[in-house]
Amino acid sequence: MNDERKNIIQLALDPVNRPITLTVVAAGVWLCCWFDWLKSHVLSGIHEWFGYVAYSLVFALGVGIAATWLKRLWREVPHVRLFAAAMLAMTVWQAGVYFTDLFEWFVLRVWAARLGLAAFFGVGLACLIAFIEFKSSGYRRARMAAEFERRGGRPAVAVAGLSQPSVGVPAQGSTTVGGAAPDASGGRITNPLDEEAYYYGKKAKKFNQSVAAIVVYTLVFVIGFWIMSLTGCQEIYEMPAGGGEQAQLPQVVQVKKVKRQKFVINPLSVVDFNPPPVEETVLELLKITKHAYTVGYGKGKGAGFAGGTRRGMVRFIRLEYPGGDWNQDMGSNGIGPDLNMLVQYGVRTQHKVAKLPETRTISQLGNFKKYKSPPFVYMTGERNISLSKGQIETLRDYMLDKHGMIFADNGGSGQWHGQFVAMMRRILPKVEPVQVPLDDPIHLFPYPIGKIPYVAPHGGTRALGWKVDGRWVAYYHPGDIGDAWADGHAGVRREVWESCYRLGTNVIYYSHHEYNKWLDAQNQDEDD
């Protein structure tokens, strides 16, 4: 056993095999980094810059190695060349997505991801067809050689048999002519890589094999993609570590001194000169928000939540639901106003926030672990909401068992108001919606909201809420708050969009605060 292991190591370190060994090791590191960048965030958790450097090096190295292999194998047989090209394309795609994300070229990143996926599909298909062709021609040659040997070195009678051996004289023991070909043992061929397999029919076998390969590959790709998007792997959401209190952010007003104009008035002047009264003198005020208190929960260091982790961050997740336009205002880059709100939340609360907003389907929402699920998801639209029974169950489970909250925003119609209320009636049939009071903590911390700001009163002017056990599990904004977060702010006045940002901050903060309270209570229960 030890000898075997030594042999393997020697074989790997052999100067001939050394490039392969290095490539395998590099591929392993590359995969680990890839997973870490997407999911586990261990490297970036050590230090943000350490993560950046490590990922950049590894991904750049991956591209370099793949390019070297392509150069080296360029003169080999087409299949090997194609394989090497595919590997290079894969690493370039992955590195492209990473670097565009690193440099915050978000539009480019989205396109790189989309085009890369399409290219991945195409390259995979090409590789599969090449592989099938390679194997298929191998079987054909083997069969012809066997036939040649059986005939004592005489070539087969039918010339067409070179390309279509089954049309020629049947092999010994065969009972059919031009029918299902037998394998070496005389039975039917079932190997799908062999074009003589019986299920490819009697005519146009090659064509049937190619069509079958394309159909099966596409189905597997689509189903795989669907399953990934439907269930995915189990996800986690962690809040940023830190502490703070549920306090209002004090407004510090810095007065910019304005030189007052002096008017010298001749009381006997014939000109009717009316200087403005002192009360109407405009003072240019520059409001600066000073963080006299740290907004958060618990006694951790810095702004954040005691139940959070160092890797955790506040994420803005938009809910994908069937039936309507969940992606309203997201634009071609798939970001929309969500990013603005997320950035504003980070600036205002000093909490660590994600670089980009995200979207999740209802099924994906169900994949989040209990105690590690998003404290809120954002939902908007103006058309229909048509959820299945299972999706309703998932949302109920999210709101009640996982202590989540839906932040809904009517994106443009009275119809959506009815749709959302009806959806909530299905999710929580025993809870009636009420108008959220203006002096509720959700409207007080960190910003006191004197009145509900709205862009257009699509569903009225009052915010509705669904409360379970003293906690808002759904907050419905009737007037397109998302429009105010967008670039240009839908043309509303500054005070309105500023108030909309504040309200958004309050709702996000409330959900995290409540989530942390719940985590604390759970921990206390366990301790008891």
Next chain:
Amino acid sequence: MNMTRSMISKRYTHYFLHLCLSVFICNSLTVTANAAKLGPLEQMRVEDYAKLREVERYQLKIAQQYYMKEDWKVAAGEYEKFLQLYERSVGAPYAQLMWSNCQVKQRKVNTAIKEGYQSVIDYWPQSPEATVAAFAIGRAYKASGEVRKAKKAYATVIEEHPKHIVAILAKLDLLAYAKVEDDQDRRIALLKNLTFDTPRTKENGSYCSNAARELASIHFYGNAFDEGVKALETTYKDGSLTYYIYVYTRSPVSHMTGRESQKQAGLKLADRVIKLLEAEVPTDISEDKAKASAREWLYRVASMHSYARRQADVLKTYERMVKLFGADDDLRGNIASWYISHKRRDRARQLYEQFDDKIKGLSLIAGMLREDGKWDEAIQVYTDLISQDADNTSKWTWQIAECYESSNRLKEAINTYRQTDNFPSNYNAMAKCHRRLKQWNEALVLYNQVMSVPSAAPAAALEIGRTYEQAGKKESAIRSFQRVCKQFPKTGQASTAHAHLQRKYNITVTLGGAKDD
């Protein structure tokens, strides 16, 4: 001279007294009228009001005026002023209560509870306002979605003030919770308490009656006929009892007979009700009053058969009525409806033709023809109606125009709509036809004329945008939609235009954003 002066003085004194009396009466009437607008829990007791000083009354009146105008913020300020100025007044708890109400109206529910209602209870525990405040706390918790706290507050009210009207109101709110939570046992217990155990007064009578009706309905659905009747007996007697039994058994009968598992029970229930209804039919119908009464009860019998899905019995009842009272338009109409529901339209038409009121009969025939898609025949009938009923020419002409429009004869429809006089509906209808004919300019001219009517202007402005859009004039369409947003920002049309601009043209246009409530 002195005497004259004394007489004049007396007369003036007399006038002055009259004037004062008039002012006092007017004032009292105003206060009474204002008070009448306030809810029973928002009013001060008369005996307490009588104890107030004039200045206190004056301050309360000012606050109340703002309260009536729904200017909650100012009203709260005025009540607060009262509390600051006259803290020891008899009216202080009332002012504190009303201040709290103002906070609730401003959607500051938590402030109302902590700083308002609770203060009334803490500082003036013996005052009548404290009782109301205890209940108002429950209501405030309800308004803020705190179900558990609301229930607790209501339970306290019921326990501490069982005979006060607030106890009834608290029970009603608990009943609403039981209904939402589908807690049938709790619901029935509360309803029974309100129906049987609560002495009826002028204040709570309507609440208890409603509870009795609800309880009866539940019992009827649960196939407990006698229990239901018992509940209704607490509120109704004799003939009216039978009538309400009929009213509250209709839905359960229809519900039960629609389900195979409950069909027999439903039919049995219907039979019991019909038996009661039949008992109410007078045997001697020689007098008109008795005849009318018999007619009403028999209609109810027919209706109950219909709810029990025994259609043959419905017709039999109508035929029985024809035998008893002779045929008239009302009966003919009902029988014709029955025939229509059984797809015997020719028979129904025959009955309509027999109508004594020929105009009504013809209009019903025309309606039937329109349902059958026989437009020309319908138009002919309407034309006959115009000749027979000249007073309603516009109405029948409109019907003809609708027939033309439905049969895609749009030019004729436009000409006919033009002959009607119900502006702006006729212009809207004509514009709609022009749009279907792709005559955009004509449609736009008509919509612009409709714009002169303020109530119809937002809809017309929106349609102008849509017409431009259909005509392929994108820029004009955008301008029109933007105009809707700008000119009518608070209407539903503005919301539609706003959403449409954003969705279709990716244009954001402001509707002004939030304003002060």
